[in-house]
Amino acid sequence: SQTIHQWPATLVQPVGSPLSLECTVEGTSNPNLYWYRQAAGRGLQLLFYSVGIGQISSEVPQNLSASRPQDRQFILSSKKLLLSDSGFYLCAWSGSPTNEKLFFGSGTQLSVL
Amino acid sequence: AQSVTQPDIHITVSEGASLELRCNYSYGATPYLFWYVQSPGQGLQLLLKYFSGDTLVQGIKGFEAEFKRSQSSFNLRKPSVHWSDAAEYFCAVGGLTTSGTYKYIFGTGTRLKVLA
Numbered sequence: 001s002q003t004i005h006q007w008p009a010t011l012v013q014p015v016g017s018p019l020s021l022e023c024t025v026e027g028t029s030n031p032n033l034y035w036y037r038q039a040a041g042r043g044l045q046l047l048f049y050s051v052g053i054g055q056i057s058s059e060v061p062q063n064l065s066a067s068r069p070q071d072r073q074f075i076l077s078s079k080k081l082l083l084s085d086s087g088f089y090l091c092a093w094s095g096s097p098t099n100e101k102l103f104f105g106s107g108t109q110l111s112v113l
Numbered sequence: 114a115q116s117v118t119q120p121d122i123h124i125t126v127s128e129g130a131s132l133e134l135r136c137n138y139s140y141g142a143t144p145y146l147f148w149y150v151q152s153p154g155q156g157l158q159l160l161l162k163y164f165s166g167d168t169l170v171q172g173i174k175g176f177e178a179e180f181k182r183s184q185s186s187f188n189l190r191k192p193s194v195h196w197s198d199a200a201e202y203f204c205a206v207g208g209l210t211t212s213g214t215y216k217y218i219f220g221t222g223t224r225l226k227v228l229a
Contacts, residue, residue: 034217036219042221043203043219043220043221043222044205044219044222045219046216046218049210049214051212051214055212057212059216088154092217094214094217101162102147102159102217104156104158105156106156107154107155107156109154
């Protein structure tokens, strides 16, 4: 069966520090991968999605970047965190080519202080 | 562009009462529509989805939703709410991108509180 792993579960970082959040999917190949951010009262905001290795689509201009170095690995990064980067980050995948639904990881709570 | 509106930020109901959570979407073609539920500090679990066919769809945990194209709505309902249904509920619309994959846009969520 397919599983999605996301880590760390919680992270506290100072302003200006770098960020790297990792997400991996098991049990499937060539998934579509997504990063969402959930801020209080703002729902889930789509940040990035990827249809394949090295293929990244950005939804919102921001202080973050994403990379997909391997088929089932999706990384969210920042060179210098801002206070506004705080939030709950969720990785998700969908099957290809059916694209029927999203499967979510358990999320990373990021606090930038 | 796709968009989803959930007009109710918070809803409070008594246990055993009926529930309806509203969702309106904007999408140029026939959308894929979803309802997800999120417990505190957790990821999202799919309740139900609509792709085509019967406009009344049944999901897990006794939930159902009805797709109404004329109203661009996909409201979630449950006839009798249980205390364990207290959570945040998200409506989402999936649409095809130029790269051939689906992009899923979520609403801002409705937080449900259940009174004993």
